[in-house]
Amino acid sequence: MSRLLLIAFDATEAENGAAFGQKLGLPWDVLCLSGDCSADLGAEKTFKSDRTCDDPADGLASGLLALVRGYSHIAAISSMRSKDVLARLAGLLNAAMVTDAIAIESPSLFKRPIIAGAVIATVEVLAEPVVITFRPAGFGSANRAGSSASESISLSFESTAKVVATTARGGSRPDLTQAKIIISGGRPLRDAETFERVLGSFADQVGGAVGATRAAVDSGIAANELQVGQTGKIVAPDLYIAAGVSGSTQHMAGIKDSKIIVAINKDPDAPIFEFADLGLVADLFEAVPAMQEKLK
Amino acid sequence: MKILVPIKRVVDPYAKVKALADGTGLDTAGLKFEINPFDEIAVEEAVRQKEKNPAIEITVVTIGGAECEEQLRKALAMGADKALLIETADVMDSPSVATELAAVAGELAPDVILMGKQATDDDCNQVGQMLAAKLNWPQATFASKLDLTNSSALVKRETDSGEETLELSLPAVVTTDLRLNEPRYIALPGIIKARSKPLERRAMLTQPKLLTRVTRYEAPPTRAAGRKVGSVDELVSVLRERGAF
Ligand SMILES: Cc1cc2nc3c(=O)[nH]c(=O)nc-3n(C[C@H](O)[C@H](O)[C@H](O)COP(=O)(O)OP(=O)(O)OC[C@H]3O[C@@H](n4cnc5c(N)ncnc54)[C@H](O)[C@@H]3O)c2cc1C
Ligand SMILES: Nc1ncnc2c1ncn2[C@@H]1O[C@H](COP(=O)(O)O)[C@@H](O)[C@H]1O
Numbered sequence: 001m002s003r004l005l006l007i008a009f010d011a012t013e014a015e016n017g018a019a020f021g022q023k024l025g026l027p028w029d030v031l032c033l034s035g036d037c038s039a040d041l042g043a044e045k046t047f048k049s050d051r052t053c054d055d056p057a058d059g060l061a062s063g064l065l066a067l068v069r070g071y072s073h074i075a076a077i078s079s080m081r082s083k084d085v086l087a088r089l090a091g092l093l094n095a096a097m098v099t100d101a102i103a104i105e106s107p108s109l110f111k112r113p114i115i116a117g118a119v120i121a122t123v124e125v126l127a128e129p130v131v132i133t134f135r136p137a138g139f140g141s142a143n144r145a146g147s148s149a150s151e152s153i154s155l156s157f158e159s160t161a162k163v164v165a166t167t168a169r170g171g172s173r174p175d176l177t178q179a180k181i182i183i184s185g186g187r188p189l190r191d192a193e194t195f196e197r198v199l200g201s202f203a204d205q206v207g208g209a210v211g212a213t214r215a216a217v218d219s220g221i222a223a224n225e226l227q228v229g230q231t232g233k234i235v236a237p238d239l240y241i242a243a244g245v246s247g248s249t250q251h252m253a254g255i256k257d258s259k260i261i262v263a264i265n266k267d268p269d270a271p272i273f274e275f276a277d278l279g280l281v282a283d284l285f286e287a288v289p290a291m292q293e294k295l296k
Numbered sequence: 297m298k299i300l301v302p303i304k305r306v307v308d309p310y311a312k313v314k315a316l317a318d319g320t321g322l323d324t325a326g327l328k329f330e331i332n333p334f335d336e337i338a339v340e341e342a343v344r345q346k347e348k349n350p351a352i353e354i355t356v357v358t359i360g361g362a363e364c365e366e367q368l369r370k371a372l373a374m375g376a377d378k379a380l381l382i383e384t385a386d387v388m389d390s391p392s393v394a395t396e397l398a399a400v401a402g403e404l405a406p407d408v409i410l411m412g413k414q415a416t417d418d419d420c421n422q423v424g425q426m427l428a429a430k431l432n433w434p435q436a437t438f439a440s441k442l443d444l445t446n447s448s449a450l451v452k453r454e455t456d457s458g459e460e461t462l463e464l465s466l467p468a469v470v471t472t473d474l475r476l477n478e479p480r481y482i483a484l485p486g487i488i489k490a491r492s493k494p495l496e497r498r499a500m501l502t503q504p505k506l507l508t509r510v511t512r513y514e515a516p517p518t519r520a521a522g523r524k525v526g527s528v529d530e531l532v533s534v535l536r537e538r539g540a541f
Contacts (some may be wrong), residue, residue: 087422091429096507122512161434165461239540277522290528
């Protein structure tokens with residue numbers, strides 16, 4: 001039977017993932033692993049788990065196994081956590097998997113970027129079930145309609161791995177994947193203090209998030225969860241301001257869905273100017289404070 | 297203690313790769329091929345663990361064509377002890393790679409499988425987790441620090457919101473992230489010197505059954521060309537006009 005289960009790690013993911021559920025064109029249910037998701041997302045059934053989902057992937061995947069049997073499609077928004085858990089689930093199911101779907105051609109045909117977004121591949125699924133992670137930016141927002149039946153379920157997560165420590169930095173700024181404005185910086189920001197003083201204060205002034213290149217993260221200028229790109233976060237804000245970012249393929253792979261990309265770079269030949277909607281050739285240490293002044 | 301490192305030969309991650317005009321494949325003519333950067337990090341990590349504990353034996357394995365010998369030789373030059381080339385001309389997907397690697401693991405009985413989190417050509421990020429599931433071993437993906445004892449692994453891993461440390465009992469699968477280490481540079485003479493290390497070639501142990509296949513490769517949609525602005529004042533007013541602030 002063709003049916004989709006959307007796995008949402010929290011209620012926001014259920015909202016942001018609902019458009020995928022609607023576009024796939026199959027009857028679908030949603031499992032919300034923490035929090036309460038709304039009943040008007042277009043799903044037939046809403047499963048509410050009695051457990052939160054901080055468990056290691058092996059426990060989560062085996063806990064989900066009983067519930068996902070009977071579904072032809074199992075999907076979640078792309079994140080490090082969903083890739084950790086869903087690929088393991090696909091392994092347990094001996095299932096096909098499509099990572100980072102950006103478009104649905106049919107329930108067995110999906111488009112996804114490969115080689116850091118340099119090429120788009122159309123992937124045909126040859127056998128069901130299929131496990132999918134998808135980037136929500138490709139699917140727009142969901143039509144709110146209907147009222148799904150809610151069911152509480154009990155999942156048992158038994159993990160052989162033990163969580164010894166967690167550092168969730170978070171803070172007061174919006175999440176990178178949700179932010180409307182992102183101020184992002186690269187290697188020239190020098191150190192964590194400079195990054196925070198120059199870009200952090202700008203982000204706070206405009207209510208945005210901060211992002212960084214791999215070079216900035218590798219040199220300790222920014223925290224790892226702020227890395228944007230092929231192997232970091234994929235973002236889609238209304239405004240992405242990249243200051244002191246060269247524009248490598250790997251970085252650009254993470255920001256292509258931004259509505260407006262602004263580049264501030266002192267090298268007029270920096271590759272980022274090929275992609276930016278608006279480019280300013282300037283020293284970021286002068287341009288950024290000047291922008292802040294203008295916006296006061 | 298045995299560490300198995302699966303590596304993949306990929307097109308140079310810094311090259312500009314395009315789809316063939318007819319959409320049937322990738323145009324890699326004239327491009328270099330390398331060890332997938334995340335797998336190179338895995339090889340480096342295995343070698344560093346061996347430097348701390350000489351009782352470790354490192355086997356690198358790849359599934360692919362005869363040309364993959366080049367990447368295996370480089371891994372041997374970095375410090376791996378043995379290489380295994382599972383030669384096939386078959387098209388593989390992640391489940392078939394994971395199935396074959398599980399069979400290899402069944403035979404070699406490693407304590408740790410250390411491998412890349414993703415291949416930079418297909419960007420799948422699947423095989424490590426699928427392999428761990430098939431073996432029913434614990435997994436730690438996106439590792440940024442690894443401490444091994446004879447019976448356990450302490451892995452610091454990157455998460456969406458920061459970091460977490462997992463303790464796994466061995467055997468286990470660990471996949472590498474960018475910040476685990478910086479691989480050593482190996483010059484050509486080093487690769488030639490490593491030629492005396494054993495490299496075994498053999499056929500697949502399992503029969504691949506494809507669950508997905510790529511039917512078309514195409515260029516991504518292009519963004520409309522942008523323009524340069526002359527000053528901060530102009531930048532801010534254009535952004536205001538467009539409703540960005
Ligand atoms: C497997 C792999 C995965 C990767 N994944 C990612 C990823 O996910 N994300 C990512 O970002 N990168 C990734 N990279 C790295 C990527 O290739 C680049 O090395 C990196 O993005 C460069 O970062 P950068 O722009 O900060 O640094 P640089 O390339 O050093 O660029 C700095 C730029 O700042 C400009 N500049 C210097 N001073 C100033 C100033 N005062 N004012 C204004 N401009 C100034 C310079 O002109 C230059 O253009 C990956 C690489 C590999 C191999
Ligand atoms: N053909 C292959 N041979 C050996 N290992 C592979 C192969 N393909 C993928 N891998 C391993 O699986 C990891 C993840 O790959 P992927 O899931 O394709 O992104 C890689 O970093 C390699 O360690």
